[in-house]
Amino acid sequence: xxxxxxxxxxxxxxxxxxxxxxxxxxxxxxxxxxxxxxxxxxxxxxxxxxxxxxxxxxxxxxxxxxxxxxxxxxxxxxxxxxxxxxxxxxxxxxxxxxxxxxxxxxxxxxxx
Amino acid sequence: xxxxxxxxxxxxxxxxxxxxxxxxxxxxxxxxxxxxxxxxxxxxxxxxxxxxxxxxxxxxxxxxxxxxxxxxxxxxxxxxxxxxxxxxxxxxxxxxxxxxxxxxxxxxxxxxxx
Numbered sequence: 001x002x003x004x005x006x007x008x009x010x011x012x013x014x015x016x017x018x019x020x021x022x023x024x025x026x027x028x029x030x031x032x033x034x035x036x037x038x039x040x041x042x043x044x045x046x047x048x049x050x051x052x053x054x055x056x057x058x059x060x061x062x063x064x065x066x067x068x069x070x071x072x073x074x075x076x077x078x079x080x081x082x083x084x085x086x087x088x089x090x091x092x093x094x095x096x097x098x099x100x101x102x103x104x105x106x107x108x109x110x111x112x
Numbered sequence: 113x114x115x116x117x118x119x120x121x122x123x124x125x126x127x128x129x130x131x132x133x134x135x136x137x138x139x140x141x142x143x144x145x146x147x148x149x150x151x152x153x154x155x156x157x158x159x160x161x162x163x164x165x166x167x168x169x170x171x172x173x174x175x176x177x178x179x180x181x182x183x184x185x186x187x188x189x190x191x192x193x194x195x196x197x198x199x200x201x202x203x204x205x206x207x208x209x210x211x212x213x214x215x216x217x218x219x220x221x222x223x224x225x226x
Binding site: 042107 | 118145147152153154155157160170171200202204206214215216217218219220222
C-alpha cells in the first residue's frame with residue numbers, strides 16, 4: 001500500500017488565496033518530500049523536510065512535519081494560476097530500504 | 113533542468129508486441145526507479161535499482177522486467193504488451209547515500225496498447 005496519502009484529493013481556489021495540502025504516512029521516515037506535476041509531465045521536486053525538522057520554508061512554500069502524528073502539510077501562500085498542478089508527498093519509507101514511495105496526489109486548481 | 117530522459121514520449125502498440133521503454137540519466141546517480149501512474153494520478157513503484165546489476169521489484173506487481181547494466185541506463189521491457197499495460201510510465205533517479213537527496217524525473221512515456 002502507498003506510504004503517503006494526500007488530503008484533500010482536489011482543491012479549487014482563487015488566485016491570491018492560500019492552499020493547504022495534507023499528507024499522512026504510515027512508517028518511520030528519514031525525510032518527507034513534496035513534488036509537483038504539471039499535466040502529463042514528470043514530477044518536479046519542491047521541498048524536503050528532514051525527520052528532525054518541524055517546519056521549513058522555501059519562497060511561497062511552507063512545509064510542516066509532525067512525526068508523532070505521521071503527517072505533513074504543504075502551504076502555498078498567495079497562489080497563482082501557474083500553481084495549478086498535482087502535488088504529491090513522498091517518503092523514503094525508512095528501514096534502509098531506499099524505496100521512494102509516493103502518495104495518491106492532490107489536484108490543485110487556481111482560478112484567475 | 114534534470115538530466116534524465118525517457119523515450120519514447122508516446123507509444124501506441126498492438127497487443128502481444130514486445131516493447132522497451134528507455135530511461136537514461138547523465139547525473140551519475142546510483143538509484144533509479146520506475147513508476148506506473150494510473151489515470152487517477154496515483155504513482156505505483158514497480159521497479160527500482162541501487163546500482164549496476166541491482167534490480168528490485170516495487171510495491172506493485174508488474175509483468176515488466178528491468179535491467180541495469182550501466183549506471184546511466186535503466187530500461188523497462190514488456191515481453192508481450194496487453195491493454196491492461198496502458199498507462200503512464202515515469203522513470204526517476206536519485207543520488208545514493210544521501211538522506212537529503214531529491215528524485216529527478218523524466219518526462220514520462222505514455223503507453224497505449226490496443
